[in-house]
Amino acid sequence: MGAEENRYAFNSNTFDMDGVEIPFKDGQTIMDAALAAGIYIPHLCHHPGLTPHGSCKLCMVDIGNKCMSSCTTPAVAGQQVSNNTPVLNEARKTITQLLFIEGNHLCPSCEKTGNCTLQAMAYFLGMLDGHFPQFFQRREVDASHLTVMLDRDRCILCELCVRASREVDGKNVFAIAGRGVTAHLVVNSPSGKLADSDLETSDMAAHICPVGAILIKEHGYEIPIGRRTFDLHQVGEIGLEKVIQAKARHTNE
Amino acid sequence: MSKLRIATTSLAGCFGCHMSFLDMDERLVEFLEHVEFDRSPLNDIKNCGPCDIGLVEGGLCNGDNVHVLREFRANCRVLIAVGACAINGGVPAMRNHFDLSACLEESYLNGIGVENPQIPYDAELPLLLDKVHPIHEVVRVDYYLPGCPPSPEEFMSVLGDLLEGREPVLPKKLLHYD
Ligand code: SF4
Numbered sequence: 169m170g171a172e173e174n175r176y177a178f179n180s181n182t183f184d185m186d187g188v189e190i191p192f193k194d195g196q197t198i199m200d201a202a203l204a205a206g207i208y209i210p211h212l213c214h215h216p217g218l219t220p221h222g223s224c225k226l227c228m229v230d231i232g233n234k235c236m237s238s239c240t241t242p243a244v245a246g247q248q249v250s251n252n253t254p255v256l257n258e259a260r261k262t263i264t265q266l267l268f269i270e271g272n273h274l275c276p277s278c279e280k281t282g283n284c285t286l287q288a289m290a291y292f293l294g295m296l297d298g299h300f301p302q303f304f305q306r307r308e309v310d311a312s313h314l315t316v317m318l319d320r321d322r323c324i325l326c327e328l329c330v331r332a333s334r335e336v337d338g339k340n341v342f343a344i345a346g347r348g349v350t351a352h353l354v355v356n357s358p359s360g361k362l363a364d365s366d367l368e369t370s371d372m373a374a375h376i377c378p379v380g381a382i383l384i385k386e387h388g389y390e391i392p393i394g395r396r397t398f399d400l401h402q403v404g405e406i407g408l409e410k411v412i413q414a415k416a417r418h419t420n421e
Numbered sequence: 422m423s424k425l426r427i428a429t430t431s432l433a434g435c436f437g438c439h440m441s442f443l444d445m446d447e448r449l450v451e452f453l454e455h456v457e458f459d460r461s462p463l464n465d466i467k468n469c470g471p472c473d474i475g476l477v478e479g480g481l482c483n484g485d486n487v488h489v490l491r492e493f494r495a496n497c498r499v500l501i502a503v504g505a506c507a508i509n510g511g512v513p514a515m516r517n518h519f520d521l522s523a524c525l526e527e528s529y530l531n532g533i534g535v536e537n538p539q540i541p542y543d544a545e546l547p548l549l550l551d552k553v554h555p556i557h558e559v560v561r562v563d564y565y566l567p568g569c570p571p572s573p574e575e576f577m578s579v580l581g582d583l584l585e586g587r588e589p590v591l592p593k594k595l596l597h598y599d
């Protein structure tokens with residue numbers, strides 16, 4: 169037995185990703201183990217601490233020539249995983265393009281621009297255009313709530329707000345309804361309007377949206393260009409969630 | 422070395438991409454030693470002739486836009502979609518949320534301060550398209566220069582690559598959509 173194999177014999181709870189040995193705890197996903205080891209796997213719908221969702225597919229990695237979502241796949245000792253490869257990053261770019269053309273992502277007029285994780289992902293992957301024909305969908309804007317508004321045109325159905333509301337806020341404000349391309353975010357209130365829900369700006373759900381779909385009213389364009397999250401950071405930095413969440417909260421909400 | 426010929430146009434654009442191009446400032450002087458302009462809003466040439474590079478700002482909002490875009494595609498070796506509008510329709514594509522007739526009625530019949538309300542119909546006027554479209558939905562596009570507008574550095578980077586006969590590669594640090 170060579171030294172190479174020996175290593176696994178001594179420490180069985182590691183897997184190999186792009187040639188780096190990554191330790192994991194039993195039951196941990198590839199995503200969580202990689203993040204804990206300080207290695208970035210592109211992701212949009214994953215958020216540490218929330219139940220994995222597996223909808224964005226940005227986090228797919230190659231495991232023995234099989235493409236798997238690393239946010240939902242448990243790590244297995246000795247696994248060979250590829251993550252940062254040109255082929256995977258090209259596929260991730262295509263997925264990002266699909267997210268852009270499926271909604272109305274007119275960044276020049278979006279309040280989230282510069283602070284948007286989807287946009288930062290597109291920069292990270294070098295996306296120049298949407299490539300596919302635009303859907304130009306029309307989805308309902310809900311501006312009924314006093315302090316929070318919902319622009320469904322930009323929603324990427326990541327369910328972060330759904331999960332944050334259920335799992336952290338202990339409410340159940342959001343859900344996804346509809347099928348296929350008509351799937352959309354709904355509000356669980358009798359009228360279906362945000363105003364009639366118990367959403368508050370102190371909720372995690374009000375701030376977790378990675379795009380400009382859930383916005384806090386009367387707080388537009390407050391951060392100067394050059395100081396926005398992704399003017400200062402790139403999406404691949406580990407532990408950026410804290411920075412993003414801190415920035416999303418306004419002093420006088 | 423013979424100069425590269427560049428044509429530029431603004432379709433459903435705001436001329437902001439042209440202004441950003443001019444924001445190359447004094448670097449334009451050196452640039453002009455290597456290029457000459459074919460049809461462009463910056464000169465008086467009425468039709469696009471054979472060119473090396475065509476820069477198109479703006480999406481497609483009317484019949485004339487489509488006509489001009491086809492002329493550019495037929496004549497330009499490398500066609501570049503410049504700015505958010507040419508790439509995905511941009512902010513003008515927000516009108517795609519509404520029926521064209523509703524837009525026209527709001528502007529020319531029911532809008533505040535409208536006098537002598539009537540929707541313009543002279544044959545001289547190009548008809549509006551039902552929806553605003555990105556230019557790649559009508560012609561093949563060779564390269565995209567994102568931004569609303571792209572920075573002068575982006576123009577320099579991409580045109581610099583083309584001047585030196587390289588495939589353009591926009592450095593990621595210059596990439597922005599806003
Ligand atoms: S949500 Fe993000 S990607 Fe979409 S328009 Fe806003 S800034 Fe652009």
Ligand code: SF4
Nearest residue numbers: 323324326327329377
């Ligand atoms: S509103 Fe935002 S957080 Fe909620 S599903 Fe849509 S994109 Fe995700």
Ligand code: FES
Nearest residue numbers: 211224225227239
């Ligand atoms: S992060 Fe894994 S599918 Fe979205």
